[in-house]
Amino acid sequence: MEQSNVYRIRPKFDYVLFFSIWALVLIGILMVYSSSYPIGIKEKNNGTYFFMRHLVFILIGTIAMFIAMVFPLKILRKYSGFIWLMTVGLCVIPFLSSPIENTYRWINVFNKFTLQPSDLLKVSAALHFPTILSKKRRSDVERLVFSLGFIGFNVGLVYLQRDLSTALVIAAALFVMYFVTTMKLGEAFVYAMAVPVGVFYIANRGFRSNRIKAFLDPFSDSLNVGWHTIQGMYAVANGGLWGVGIGNSIQKYFYVYAAYSDYAFAIVVEELGFVRAALILLCYIFISFKFITSGFKMMDTFTSTFLVAVGTYIGFQSLVHMGVVVNAIPSTGITLPFISYGGTSILAYFTMVGISFNILNHCPRRELK
Secondary structure (H helix, E strand, C coil), X not given: CCHHHEEEECCCCCHHHHHHHHXXXXXXXXXXXXXXXXXXXXXXXXXXXXXXXXXXXXXXXHHHHHHHHHCCHHHHHXXXXXXXXXXXXXXXXXXXXXXECCECCCEEECCCEEECHHHHHHHHHHHHHHHHHCCCCCCHHHHHHHXXXXXXXXXXXXXXXXXXXXXXXXXXXXXXXXXXXXXXHHHHHHHHHHHHHHHHHHHCCHHHHHHXXXXXXXXXXXXXXXXXXXXXXXXXXXXXXXXXXXXXXXXXXXXXXXXXXXXXXXXXXXXXXXXXXXXXXHHHHHHHHHHHHHHHHECCHHHHXXXXXXXXXXXXXXXXXXXXXXXXXXXXXXXXXXXXCCHHHHHHHHHHHHHHHHHHHHCCEEEEC
16 A cells, blocks of 8 residues: 555544443453352352452552553563563463462462463563564564464463463464564465364363363263353353343352353353343454454554454454353353453453553554545
8 A cells, every 4th residue: 555545643542442341341340240159158158259359350450451551652662572571481480389270370379369470471472572573674484483483482381381272362363463464365374274273183182182072062971071061051041132130140050160250151141141242242343353453554563463462362262252152162261351250361451451542542543545
């Protein structure tokens, strides 16, 4: 596109996008209160235990978001490598201690709460990858090698934590960032075909093979490997068109696993119904689409690819979460952005949203004449 065909427009605050995100946050607050009440009574003798913690996470995330909205972007660019190395170091720490729930995803902080560093790696990888992509002196081959090395390192590190779902989300965002800068459809097609094959091979090994079996035929072992899948589908079916009402879920009473986090959308559909759940899905699609299209309008690699990454993170992770609930894809164990309980996830996504609005509010973009 010739320069004469575009013009710069002044940045302005996108209220529709901002309040769309907060609509999901408010829905999440209601749903965490409802879905976590039974397990709060059982484990903590306090039905609002997880709800109150969720409110604290939202408060911390909101503070982080507003700081990120005004934090100088030049500093983020300059120290993106250091920030990334710090989060890589955090991702290594779980390997130095005993596994939690048979994985190395979390850091136990004074037995008060756990930190999931792979969520923070999402942010830092999206911040630092543009530096690799924007090196002008590198040939196409060098850029490809460095890019694949960076993607492989981040994805491999998270995969070693036994967190395939987060590894896939990071892989999706980084690959999209790469293709946005290169625009080589041939490479995109090859990788798009190779990724599902690799995922199926990895998922069909070890303990993950049970999830493939549950996905293909959950009723063949309904009391074991198929239990979570079946109960999630029951929750969706029980909701009908308009839902059973907030607080009236049956499946949250220990039928659905992690009803307030990994299977949050199951309770959303059960209590709010298919119609309202469809509106929530459309809200996610709008938010993701808005960030990605805004990224294409930015005038430099850093701002462009970061916005595209945030849109991909939100869109891909939400679709994976929802796909697991309706058994469209094998069970992975991943939160629903802005709605699920999970402190590190909330902090990561609120920070990315804050940086994104910082870009949208202060960086000029291009539009067709």
